[in-house]
Amino acid sequence: MKKVTSDTEQQSLFWLIKTNSGRLSEADIQNFKIWLKASDDNHKAFRKASLLWRTLAYAPTLSEQPKLLEPEKKLRKKRQINSWYAVAASLVICMFITLMPELEQPTAPSEAEIVSTLELRTAKDEIRQFTLLDGSKVWLGAGSRLLVKLGSSSRHTQLLIGEAMFDINPNPQLPFYVQAGDADIKVLGTIFEVQKRNSGILVKVAKGKVRVAAQNQYRYLEMNESIHFEKNKVLPLPSKINPESFAQWRSKRFHFVNTQLKDVLHKLNRYYKSIIYIDDPSLGDIPITAAFQLNQLEQLLNSLSSIHNFSWHKDVYGNIHIKTNESEISF
Template sequence: MDKNTLQKTLQRLFKGKASSEDRNVINDWYHSFDSDEDIIIEDHKNRSRQEIRDEIFSKIQAQSGIKRQHDNRRIYFLTFAIAACICIGLFNLAYKFSNPSLQIQPEETFISFENEVGMIKKVKLPDGSYVQLHHNSSIDVNKEFSQNRKVLLKGKAFFDVVPNKDLPFTIETESFKTTVLGTSFSIESRPGSFDKVAVKSGNVSVQSQEFGEVLLGKDETVKLESNQLVQGSITNSELEFGWTERTLVFINTDISTMIKEIENWYGVELYSNCENLPNRKISGAYHDMNLEELLITIQFSIPLEFEINKKSVHLTFKECK
């Protein structure tokens, strides 16, 4: 019997308008559970189906004074006892367990890893996969990772996933759910900017509740921009993945963005005599340099002077003097 039919039958019963046929329908539905041995019903207290039924019937007995009968007749009071059982939970349990999508799942617990500014943090997961966390980024890893390879991401990270065809690896952000079997790729999800997935190797499935699913292969990207999924190709691999190999990359970058990137990369605060130089851009890849080496190199592109005092750096752009 479907849910709507049973609910309408119960409504007639509660209003005192149930026919003898209605009562027989409810009795038949109730007794059908005795033959459904393949349906396992357990609630949050880990009670079995029979324990639930016994406890409910005990409550009915206590409130009504009705005693359990051990005959084969379908007597009138049993119909109302069944209706009461349904009202306080048995119907909902039976319906949920006959519909797997509605079953209550155990509450998930996670272990958190965070990275602030000034470094790239590398995390090894229990299955041998690696995650590199960009600045101001964090992941939550499912505590039962051997059974559920699920990660929650805030910020930007690069994943190098160990293949396991029987246990997909999923990463959830505010906008995307990304699923892989074994591959390497980056994901970025930050407030105020578009979400992006870029694939270095293998294949990736990116799912959005609102925009559907996109399949990506090597050197392909997808980003959520202006309320739509925009697919593209990686034209500069170093720009996408250089940070994972300690390479700071600028491509036609304005001064204010460059300053912010340097602050995050080295964990310092920069002060300058210019808010921005509209006509001045910088491009270059700077591999494994300390802060002083970087600023000396930048001087060849942009005339500036600098002074480093521990975590504070003062930049003086000659064009702003």
């Protein structure tokens, strides 16, 4: 019967092998410290795994061997003992790896395994639901693109741009993966969303569980948890979210926290029928914290313009232009 380990045990085994590999990067060290301090259970599990490692991986020294042996017998005996411990240590490593199936890197199905390949996309100002061949459902935000490869042994998707919400049909024999930027997401539950932003990747879980891996780091997210991370940065710990904040873009409602104006407009331009321009690039760095419906955009701009030094207007085509008050408005 196959032994089943807890997430904490799997993580401790992963870090045990990683820290003994001799190939730890600065990001690895920082991420290991974060994991170790996250809970007492993590610390205890790592100490237990380390003790087992030391017990099996180190041979007794020569001074601990019988001194009555002849020199050549001593050498032969030492080689035998060291060889046995080397084999034992290798077996321990193999055992650790087999106990950590969740840490395997996802492999896209080969051409021979592919059952279905398609690209899902939505137009500007379009939100659409798709049903995959396996019965899973996908919702794409406006101006989004998702590549889908369904194989005979796994299911792989890649979010190229925008937002996607997934309701996955569970099948342990066909694991489901989502790639977004540098992030690889393995589905261990059912309902979650992924947003590919200029500032990084955002993952939220409404039901079930997912594993997010990036930069040789990983985190598990459960119901009502999210994670937002930037490229080449340490993967942060999951944070709790309000269930009402899940996939708000489906109803064209948006929530931004300390987000630069240029990034806010980059997203809104996929949902807004016309185009929103920043005529003065210096305004793009203004931090925005707001929650609003898309049909409240003009009201939002009026509020922001009273706080920050800019004005806005519409041209004859209905496009919005944002510029500083000192700039001369030209039509």
